[in-house]
Amino acid sequence: MASSTRIGVALLSAAVSLVPMACGGDEAGMRATLTDDGCTYEGDTSPTAGMFTIEVENKTDFSGSFVLLSLAGGSTVDDLQPSVEQYPRQFERDGSPLPEPPDYKFLVRSDVEAGATSALPADVPAGTYAVVCFVDDDLPTKEVFIAEQLDVTE
Numbered sequence: 171m172a173s174s175t176r177i178g179v180a181l182l183s184a185a186v187s188l189v190p191m192a193c194g195g196d197e198a199g200m201r202a203t204l205t206d207d208g209c210t211y212e213g214d215t216s217p218t219a220g221m222f223t224i225e226v227e228n229k230t231d232f233s234g235s236f237v238l239l240s241l242a243g244g245s246t247v248d249d250l251q252p253s254v255e256q257y258p259r260q261f262e263r264d265g266s267p268l269p270e271p272p273d274y275k276f277l278v279r280s281d282v283e284a285g286a287t288s289a290l291p292a293d294v295p296a297g298t299y300a301v302v303c304f305v306d307d308d309l310p311t312k313e314v315f316i317a318e319q320l321d322v323t324e
Contacts, residue, residue, distance in 0.1 A: 200224040202290070202301050202317045204234045204282075209303030211318035219322050224290040224301065228282040235304040236290045238278045238320075240297060245273045247300050247319040254302070254314045274300065281306070296324045 200213035202224055213224070226236040241250065250273070277299070280290040290301075299320040305313040 201227070202236055202303065203227045203229060204236070204303045204305070204315070205229045206231075209301075209315035209317040211301050215318060216321050216323055219294060219296045219324055221291070221293045223292070225287065226280055226282055226290050227287045228284055230305065231284050233284060233306040234282050235306050236280045236282065236288075237276060237302045237304065238290060238292050238294075239274045239300045239302055240277050240294070241300055241319075242273045243297075245298065247316050249273055250300055250302075250316060254316055294322055296322050298322075 200211075200217070200222060202209060202211045204227070206229075211224075224236070224238070228234040239250070241247070253274075277294065278290055278292050280288050282288045292299075299322060301317040301320065303315045303317055
């Protein structure tokens with residue numbers, strides 16, 4: 171019985187050590203979380219160009235969306251901030267979202283229900299990107315948060 175337990179533990183240890191390779195190296199640990207206080211990002215901020223996945227979790231009581239935006243050459247999340255601040259006011263005023271400004275482009279969106287977890291998959295070239303979170307329910311003000319800037323390398 172003791173030898174079968176050791177074999178089971180050895181097999182389990184081997185399987186656990188393979189998990190990071192199966193998940194794809196660079197994206198391991200990339201995670202965005204939407205809470206009532208905002209949106210946070212943990213993980214690599216300089217992933218390699220190509221495919222990666224950001225795990226996304228909505229810890230609010232409302233529907234939410236996680237978006238990966240491509241920023242124009244030379245732009246940063248600081249340049250994006252005025253648009254983010256204007257978005258709730260525009261929506262509150264007439265119920266329509268702002269048109270997409272020339273300094274960024276929506277690439278990937280993942281809608282996540284309250285209390286749920288999902289994924290934001292991306293396949294991107296080198297460049298500058300922003301992870302942005304939206305509170306999507308019908309609230310007096312829709313909220314938009316910039317979680318992080320990603321500087322994707324070759």
